[in-house]
Amino acid sequence: MLAKEFSRIDQFRKQLVQDSSVSSLVAALVSTMVGYAGPLLIIFQAAKLAGLTDEQLSSWIWAISLGSGITTLGLSAWYRVPVITAWSTPGAVLLVSSWSQYAYSDAIGAFIVSALLITLLGVTGLFSRVMDKIPGSITAAMLAGVLLKFGFDVFLSLQALPVLVIPMILTYLATKRLLPRYAVIATLLVGIGGAIIMNRLDLSSVQMTMVTPVWTTPSFSLDALIGLAIPLCIVTMTAQNATGIGVLRSYGYKTPASPLITATGFTSLILAPFGAHGINLAAITAAICTSEESHKNPDKRYVAGMAAGILYLLYGLGGATIASFFGAFPKELILVIGGLALFSSISASLTQAMDTQHKESALLTFLVTASGITIAGIGSAFWGLIAGVCAHYIFTASFQRQKGVAKASQGTP
Template sequence: MSSHQQHGSFSLLKRIPADFSVSALIVGLIATMVSYAGPLLIVFQAAKAANLSDALLSSWIWAISIGSGLTAIVLSIRYRTPVITAWSTPGAVLLVTSLSVYPFSDAIGAYLFSAVIITLLGVSGLFSTIMRYVPPAITTAMLAGILLSFGVQVFVSLQELPALALPMIVCYLLAKRWMPRYAVVFSLLVGLIAAFLLNRFELGGIQVALVQPIFTLPTFSLDAIIGLGIPLCIVTMASQNAPGISVLQADGYDTPASPLITTTGVASIILAPFGAHGINLAAITAAICTGKEAHPDPSKRYIAGIACGAFYLVFSMFGATIASVFSAFPKELIAVIAGLALFASLSSSLASAMSDMSQRESALITFLVTISGISIAGIGAAFWGLVAGVIANLLLSGDVRKWRALGRTKA
């Protein structure tokens, strides 16, 4: 590293304390909570279906946690952008039905295969090239479709547990008027107090123990690569990395996609033998950290990415323990705070998607397909919403010149 680069890195590290804010720290914590309270439970389901031991499960959680934490910190600092990474949630869903079919060492080999392909897509720049030809209105419509269910769950929770949800919503609205920067923070505090007073914490199942990572020597079988590795690669790129890039773009961050995909791919390769099925860009938790709730100044929201990564690292040391802690929280608390934290991103995504008259119908089709929840060939609705929107845009506008140019570029 040259002296100039060293000076630049040192200057950037010096800025972190000056850019620090409590709101960004809390938003980072909320993003981590949402990851552990929801997607991690799918990992538990997959491990149970495959009859994995508690030790292997704990190692798996450690691997995906430390991978998410390190990549989020490094990328957020490098690009001064709230780059949030996580484990592949649709990948974990795939494993619920597929992991038990193969020996665990073959599954690890499939993880490695998937990670290598994703890394190559990042290094080659092919993923970035494809994303450049997708209109912004379509990507923001896809993001809005992903976020919509979280906003709806705020009011579903209001019906299920009004004594908890109503004070949180009222607190959020009042804080948005008088102290908007801390609206989510105050709402979380009110929710925790209400849950305690309502005796809704289930603390009996919490067990504390440090993790002991287990290295599994990978083996490779054609069946596992075709049946697990290739689908895992597709759903990770289509349902995680593509929406993850869209989240950053929707909030005005022009961060290059290739190094982000490459970095998470390399992390996946390193951690696969310890059980990590895939590290990738986050979408839902990223939207929590990229919006105004983290900080009014977009250039200072990267602190939320660093905070999220730091919490991942802390929690990674306790393996499966942390999941039992967050499962002790009432599900309504998690649903309400996640939805409220995403209100700003949802509203801005909807506004952006519908702002261009020439692409409004394409964006609407993307939005509707995404919220439909359809799954084809194991690939989720977010990807098919993107595909439907691009096809609709081509049919409606008739402009195929860009796609011909893309074909020449690939050739």
Template sequence: MSGLSLPRPLPLSTVAAGFVTVLVGFTSSVAIIFQAAQAAGASPAQVSSWIAALGFAMGITCIGLSLRYRNPVVTAWSTPGAALLVTSLSGVPMEYAIGAFVFCGALMALSGITGWFERVMNHLPLPVAAAMMAGVLVHFGMNAFVAMKTNFAMVLAMFVAYLVLKRFWPRYCVILVLLLGIALAALQGQLHLNGLQLQIARPVWVTPAFSWQVLIGVGIPLFVVTMASQNVPGVAVMRAAGYNTPVSPLITWTGVTTLVLAPFGCFAVNLAAISAALCMGKDAHEDPSQRYLAAIFAGIFYLLAGLFGATVGALFTAFPKELVMAIAGIALFGTIANSLSTAMRDDNLREPAMITFLVTASGTSLFGIGSAFWGLVAGGLTIAILNGWRRTCV
């Protein structure tokens, strides 16, 4: 059947998965975006424009690519890229910073058009991809219990409610646990909504300027970090969840979107990993072929976030951190379990998968590139050595 066909009735869990995806994405790193914009000397209007441009970019790509491929495609801003900008944009005029964003988007689009990135990712074994996914997500699962240190009553109530609802009403357990957490936070006086005013963001255009020093010092590192720390694990998460979506068009369109919206502050949009996993599990939809609807709802919420700009960032930060930590971990329990099961199922790849998991979970960052990339490198090296040794000994 052609066109978008929404199930009747649409599962509330699907909408909830989209909302939690945006909630986790914003609360985990929106503060870094503010810092990066301020490092470039952005005015309050430009900061709002950055959030708006990123929100629109993520919304358009989530909705468009998920509809195109009928698979859950979730995009995100480059969090390690934003962290890089905090330190590298100091003293760089805004127009040259925008030029670096345009350059980064062009490099991303080129890597998608040429197909080299997809050719590399097609050699990634599924157990290793699943192990990397588990390593990325395991801290979120543990943080659901770490949050009990500072708000034991709320997080314990959410966890117990999850177990009960998972037993009797699994389809709606995550959204109901989220609503319970919000209600408990309100009763505890931890929802900081005073003085919050929603205002529609106004995009601010900055004409890009180019300097080879800034392109080399900012544009290329931003591209490398985004591809290695974001797009590599993003593809691995899709593969581990069982989706063989063509990679090159995804990279191309995220690059083109970055290129087009860069003058408004969109520094880099890429495939999501952690937040994408929220749209790819059973809690998003019982039917894997319908989970792309969760990504579409994530896109809708991203568009709303972009429409209201920086004010929505303040809205998401109004939730207590314990609530966000708990709901993110609870929503990912099933995905973590499935990833570990897939990672360990092949006897020949069990040890490479274990090493991939351990390196990824360690959080080790080298040369500004995150542990997910190095986990895959370690797993690939282990496969090359152990499998080569086995073939020699046979």
């Protein structure tokens, strides 16, 4: 039995080496860069407002990095699919606006309850059953709406720092034409070189410190459960997990949703006492690893997922060090490389959304999601999904009614 397991592991190792490529590793690097460069600023802001110590902040970053690394690496290897997880960015935004109202231990208790609710939604299969009823064109339209802002950011950055951005765009276009698999890495190298020449790479702020996890015994208050736990669960499931499943579905991956939700929810539950506010399926960064920028063959893109998981684990060891490292890059460089890496995802999502009989529903989903509206503290991805699903069932019911009337009239003597 043991020999059989070792044989399977050896076969997987050989397959992994065979399937590995430079483009997959670059996709993982860009994905994690984008994941850390922006959202960690929100983490810092929330920590400052909540009055966290440097040790607590470092532990928080370690916990979400560890959770993201374990789930990304493990799920990608198990399903042979680029399952990218991350921490809840909408959840961090929620903490910025409301965390200061609660004691730190009460917030930890709220994180635990939120993770428990998400785990139950995964175990019971309720979330999976709901997602299976949503047409693929609508989830593709939702993804396109979410990603659209990142495409815009490329050209907004062009206005802000043209000397850096124009060479990056030209490099991307030229390399995309000649060596498409290396377009992103070539663009990244040109961007870093440009930042160095322009003296815009500030490494003086990088601090090399190792993390020491800090355990906080949770406490539970009704106010924190109502004000933090329930909203955190809602925004994580709607703005992150629903979109994350949409990313996988839009690229043809039929990975069951329930085990993914269960795994991320349970991991969040274990790491909550160390500060993790929530681990969930990624959307934006996942689109980088699931697209053809990662690999032409969809069956080999799991390598990017595993590489991203390993990078998460390495980043987590440094705690706040990694945040200061990514903070050394010009903001425009991060925005441009992230946006360009998502061009193919935006194109593919729009094509899938509009190449269907459900164009009106998909268009409504896209417009609502791209609008960026927030209602009751819940972001536009959720409301775009709701709008598209409602429109879909209205059109479907109308069509069925017309079909029924036509059949009835044909049967009338």
